[in-house]
Amino acid sequence: MITFDGVSKRFPDGSLAVDDFSLTIPSRTTTVLVGSSGSGKTTLLRMINRMVDPTSGRILIDDEDVAGLDPVKLRRRIGYVMQNSGLLPHRTVIDNVATVPILEGVKKSEAHARALELLDTVGLDRGLAKRYPAQLSGGQQQRVGVARGLAVDPNILLMDEPFGAVDPLVRDELQQELLRIQRDLSKTVVFVTHDIDEAFLLGDQVVILRTGGVIAQAGTPAEILANPIDEFVASFVGADRGKRSLHVDPAHTSGERGERVLVDGGGRAVGILRDEAPAPRSPGAVAP
Amino acid sequence: MNSLLGALAWLGDPVNWTGERGIPVRLLEHLGITSAAVLVAAVIAVSLGLYIGHTGRLSFLVVSTTGALRALPTLGLLVLFALWLGVGIGPVILVLVILAIPPLLAGAYAGVESVDRGTIDAARAMGMTEWQILTRVEIPLGLPIIVGGLRSAVLQVVATATIAAYLPIGGLGRYIFDYLPLRRFEPVFAGAILVTLLALVLEGVFAALQRLTVPKGVRILQGSPAARGGSGRARVELASGSPAATAHAQGASGPPQRRSDSVSAENSTSLPTQ
Numbered sequence: 348m349i350t351f352d353g354v355s356k357r358f359p360d361g362s363l364a365v366d367d368f369s370l371t372i373p374s375r376t377t378t379v380l381v382g383s384s385g386s387g388k389t390t391l392l393r394m395i396n397r398m399v400d401p402t403s404g405r406i407l408i409d410d411e412d413v414a415g416l417d418p419v420k421l422r423r424r425i426g427y428v429m430q431n432s433g434l435l436p437h438r439t440v441i442d443n444v445a446t447v448p449i450l451e452g453v454k455k456s457e458a459h460a461r462a463l464e465l466l467d468t469v470g471l472d473r474g475l476a477k478r479y480p481a482q483l484s485g486g487q488q489q490r491v492g493v494a495r496g497l498a499v500d501p502n503i504l505l506m507d508e509p510f511g512a513v514d515p516l517v518r519d520e521l522q523q524e525l526l527r528i529q530r531d532l533s534k535t536v537v538f539v540t541h542d543i544d545e546a547f548l549l550g551d552q553v554v555i556l557r558t559g560g561v562i563a564q565a566g567t568p569a570e571i572l573a574n575p576i577d578e579f580v581a582s583f584v585g586a587d588r589g590k591r592s593l594h595v596d597p598a599h600t601s602g603e604r605g606e607r608v609l610v611d612g613g614g615r616a617v618g619i620l621r622d623e624a625p626a627p628r629s630p631g632a633v634a635p
Numbered sequence: 636m637n638s639l640l641g642a643l644a645w646l647g648d649p650v651n652w653t654g655e656r657g658i659p660v661r662l663l664e665h666l667g668i669t670s671a672a673v674l675v676a677a678v679i680a681v682s683l684g685l686y687i688g689h690t691g692r693l694s695f696l697v698v699s700t701t702g703a704l705r706a707l708p709t710l711g712l713l714v715l716f717a718l719w720l721g722v723g724i725g726p727v728i729l730v731l732v733i734l735a736i737p738p739l740l741a742g743a744y745a746g747v748e749s750v751d752r753g754t755i756d757a758a759r760a761m762g763m764t765e766w767q768i769l770t771r772v773e774i775p776l777g778l779p780i781i782v783g784g785l786r787s788a789v790l791q792v793v794a795t796a797t798i799a800a801y802l803p804i805g806g807l808g809r810y811i812f813d814y815l816p817l818r819r820f821e822p823v824f825a826g827a828i829l830v831t832l833l834a835l836v837l838e839g840v841f842a843a844l845q846r847l848t849v850p851k852g853v854r855i856l857q858g859s860p861a862a863r864g865g866s867g868r869a870r871v872e873l874a875s876g877s878p879a880a881t882a883h884a885q886g887a888s889g890p891p892q893r894r895s896d897s898v899s900a901e902n903s904t905s906l907p908t909q
Binding site: 393396398419420421422423427429431432433434435436437438439446447450479480481482495496 | 751753754756757758759760761762763764767771772775776850851852853855856
């Protein structure tokens, strides 16, 4: 469990990134911090592993104040995945994944064996192990980033817009992959994004932030969709534009089996209404 | 001109003409003076440059020292130091160290500074200590530029080490300084040519060294921008035995890896996991 207790952060230039922020992040679930730029979401994330120290307030991991922990030791037991993978360009994929275990004194052969298993976990071909990051696609680099984040088998995984720089198809694939990994491993994931759809897909708990790290609304995706607390949230999730209220449009109902086409408040066809939920997508079935 | 002739007249002592003052000995002396000066300067300037580059503190030192130290006239400084410390190897090394500091300092600083901030941030976030960030990320990635500073320092020092003969210490400068007053221009010219050749050889060696220090992963990044997107073309370039691939055979991909292209790998989620 991660607890923010009245946390504020004022940067040396005087700007107040986060003001009196309090939140509890339950263990073994995914919490998504979502907001536009300037909402302080990345600052909040980076306070958990002490990449940023708060000006006031406390951050507790399982009731232990992180301010009293050695930053290096703390960071080594927390996985961190960032937007542009942050891979070391001069090291191969396998060396990148094994970096922290080797720093922690794990034997190289053991660390490499574990790194190969992690490539399986994130859905990468083991044949890529000796490649350099520059030889991988953006999506592959992000997978390596996730594998590296998991390398020390951390309880906590911090993800800072990890899928922000890849194209939509690959992003979709990576999101499904993360859901699958989370089903298997049940980490405490803190995920930062500006994409509300991504937040609703991945988050058990979604925290919508206004400028300055103020919580506009926190809850499950269903709670937020059903009851946007104010106009800001309604606008952020797209409810005010009718994006979230769907109806069956008789004019569009067609096809041999009489598929009922769903249309959103803006008149845009968004999908087909079925009586049964589709079978869960297996990762391999994802479009290329 | 008279004082110069006087000093040179002393240099004209027959003892200096014997066989053990031959070219090999002079060459070794010249290299010895050069490496001693560059080594001392490197200990000072490279550590300082790495510190400044890593912490971002004292960066004004790089600008001010590189400008100010370069403006100092080396020969004038040598005379000054000789008057102060007495004639000997000390003043020579001292002026050459001062000459070598600016390029070494600038190279070390610029090398560390050139490393992508995102890479350093990621290294810190995953739990590297500041020392590990410096030695495992910043130095390996900045090494080509750091070596570039060394290359420039060596070149300047090896050419200027000729003035070691002025004091008179050894080195190839002795042929120039020893024979000029005797109007025996043959050895003077020979000395000048030897110094030039030595400088050119060292320049070639360090240029090669600089290329060798580019990490393979970075060379791929620079060499073929297409590799970033994971296109097949980049892989073909690599597999077809480019210098980058052959130079680091142990890291180069074997045939099975060459066959697996990025597209199939991207979809490899469908493969059974062990």
